[in-house]
Amino acid sequence: MKLHEYQAKEILAKYGFPVSPGMMVKHLGEVDEALKRFPEGPWVVKAQVHAGGRGKAGGVKLAKSDQEARQKASDILGMTLVSPQTGPAGKLVKKIFITPAVDYVKELYVSVVLDRSHRCPVILASAEGGTEIEELAAHKPEAIQKVYVDAAQGLHGYQARQLHLALGLPKDKVAQGAKLFQDMVRIFMDLDLSLIEVNPLVVLKDGNLHCLDAKIAFDDNGLGRHKEYAPWRDPDEEDARELQASEFGLSYISLDGNIGCLVNGAGLAMATADAIQHFGGSPANFLDVGGGATAKAVTQAFKIILSDSRVKAILVNIFGGIMKCDVIAQGILEAAKEVGLTLPLTIRLEGTNVEKGKELLAASDLKYQFASSMDEAARAAVAAVTGRNSGS
Secondary structure (H helix, E strand, C coil): CCCHHHHHHHHHHHHHCCCCCCCCCCCHHHHHHHHHHHHCEEEEECCCCCCCCCCCCEEEEEECCHHHHHHHHHHHHCEEEECCCCCCCCCCCEEEEECCCCCCCEEEEEEEECCCCCCCEEEEEEEECCCCCHHHHCCCCHHEEEECECCCCECCHHHHHHHHHCCCCCCCHHHHHHHHHHHHHHHHHHHCEEEEEEEEEEEEECCCCECEEEEEEEEEHHHHHHHHHHHHCHHHHHHHHHHHHHHHHCEECCCCCCCCECCCCCCCCCCHHHHHHHCCCCEEEEEECCCCCCCCHHHHHHHHCCCCCCEEEEEEEEEEECHHHHHHHHHHHHHHHHCCCCEEEEEEEECHHHHHHHHHCCCCCCCEEEHHHHHHHHHHHHHHHCCCEEEE
16 A cells, blocks of 8 residues: 555654655645645645656646745646656646745655565665666666665664765764664564655755655555554555455456456466466456455456456466365356356366366356466467467
């Protein structure tokens, strides 16, 4: 679950981070209230969408007067913001954040993420803040400092001090910098985050550090331990099908292809997507129904897949362990009947109760193609979309 900037800053403030106050605004009528709350201008008006590159896309504007602040708010609120992270369709701006401007002398980048190869959190930091870290990593990787963190003990003091100095920050402010880096790791661990990012982290004229912008993303698997933040989810910023899937315990991620996939197990789902691409096709989604899905959940999974107008064929690839193949078969039949399935359907079943599953399907009037292997299933699904057989 991703948070907006104003929400991320609220968390940082709770932990004692230096952040500017501000007000989230949904309607132009609220702009004057924000200006009264923070009467000392200039102000920065910032689009609140779950995407980076807002400044380059026109979603961050400086306003030097009340009148200019109202105009900037009018320009940004309701705009469709298009950046590399939004894709060409962009995102509709439904919220803005109005905050007093900060005068500073230097920008830096700092984040904490999970490094899966090292199986621990890692701090990514650069003295070149304000830029997209992906671009910096691609064209100037030597500019990024990496500090691997002991997940049990957190960031050690000496590591935090070394990072402060490596970023060229004032030596007389090393205590502040070290504490900030250690606290970022503490928040990351305390709240089960997948990301905490401050970009830019700025140096003020007096040498003190200030968090000018922030991103936070929760690991959904840990949200059950932080239920107070669950209401902070913004459904307007998330894929409607992904939200619907989560309500039924399904793991769904929308992709760009046209072959809908229904699979049990994350590894098998990724292998299925790879197989489809290997034979010249493109998956429309990642959908893991899990090991304990009911026929009702499978029916819902079919509805979610079919709600994507790009889907031209469906591939079901199930290996029954805990999940029983007859349950999947029953779900397929119920879904096909309920939604009036007309798209080409390829089914591959193996494992627990596979013969019962096959019998249920064979006794129905459902039109489908059965495959005995994943490769055969992927080739058939691709052929159903392209109208040609796929090579090995």
